[in-house]
Amino acid sequence: MWMILFVPNSFDLGVIFKRGGNMPEKELNVKLIQSPDDPIRILYSAARQCYSKDFVGDYNDINYEKAKKLIKSIIKSGHISIIEHLNYTFAIEGISRSESHQHVRHRIASFSQQSQRYCNAANNNNEFNYIIPPSIKNNSEALEVFIKTMMYINEQYKYLTKILSRDIDNGEKVNQDARYVLPNACETKFVTTMNASSLMHFFELRLCKRAQWEIRSVAKKMLNLCKDNCSVLFDMCGPKCKKLGYCPEGIRSCGMMPTE
Numbered sequence: 001m002w003m004i005l006f007v008p009n010s011f012d013l014g015v016i017f018k019r020g021g022n023m024p025e026k027e028l029n030v031k032l033i034q035s036p037d038d039p040i041r042i043l044y045s046a047a048r049q050c051y052s053k054d055f056v057g058d059y060n061d062i063n064y065e066k067a068k069k070l071i072k073s074i075i076k077s078g079h080i081s082i083i084e085h086l087n088y089t090f091a092i093e094g095i096s097r098s099e100s101h102q103h104v105r106h107r108i109a110s111f112s113q114q115s116q117r118y119c120n121a122a123n124n125n126n127e128f129n130y131i132i133p134p135s136i137k138n139n140s141e142a143l144e145v146f147i148k149t150m151m152y153i154n155e156q157y158k159y160l161t162k163i164l165s166r167d168i169d170n171g172e173k174v175n176q177d178a179r180y181v182l183p184n185a186c187e188t189k190f191v192t193t194m195n196a197s198s199l200m201h202f203f204e205l206r207l208c209k210r211a212q213w214e215i216r217s218v219a220k221k222m223l224n225l226c227k228d229n230c231s232v233l234f235d236m237c238g239p240k241c242k243k244l245g246y247c248p249e250g251i252r253s254c255g256m257m258p259t260e
């Protein structure tokens, strides 16, 4: 109830919806900006060097079909250190700070995230971009509360920026403290690099139905991009039940797989 009280009087949801595309809701965008040119060669060379007296650096002609068979059998046997030689770099935008907070918990990865210190959150329309969860988007009552709250925060963020700018003659220092009022819904962008082993683990956890919808949709897009680069490896990736053949989540299981 208290939230209704501090929403600006000028607020009119109809006006916001009529603006359509101008709403600062941001769509998910995942791009693979760096991937191995010849992943099979890398995997095959790493695998063969373990068993061969030869120097794999001298291999010129690789039988790709034979190489794929060897790679599959090694990965199925669980000797997956060879896949650490494959590195993938993604540029991701249109995600919430909530998603990025979950994403950066994956420590076997490198991250470079847009700073709310160096970048003021306001877009060209002087509003911060945000992500709307589907459960809220599909519920008109919840959506109204959500958008009113975003509008209110936006106004207060701008106002706070203005107040702080009176005393602080430094944009970064203003941004770094004004950002404390920004919500989890606030849109962010980052670049991340992971090796294929870390990615496989990420997919096991984040494609599981227990993971939240947002990081699951990011993980799905990342996996599809990886499959385009090296299907022999990434076709084997998925939620952890795919590898285990059962679900270890006990009473929290989605029911797709037996729990034992």
Ligand SMILES: Cc1cc2nc3c(=O)[nH]c(=O)nc-3n(C[C@H](O)[C@H](O)[C@H](O)COP(=O)(O)OP(=O)(O)OC[C@H]3O[C@@H](n4cnc5c(N)ncnc54)[C@H](O)[C@@H]3O)c2cc1C
Pocket (backbone or CB within 6 Å): 105, 106, 107, 108, 109, 198, 201, 205, 206, 210, 211, 212
């Ligand atoms: C459905 C779901 C719910 C979650 N809920 C919560 C929650 O409520 N609260 C919360 O805090 N987190 C939560 N998490 C996050 C979770 O606990 C992990 O932090 C996150 O999934 C990263 O997994 P990871 O540590 O295995 O991955 P990474 O950090 O990428 O590590 C990969 C693997 O490397 C090894 N490793 C990495 N660092 C170390 C280390 N320091 N010591 C030993 N081994 C290491 C481990 O084997 C680890 O599995 C949740 C995750 C999921 C998927």
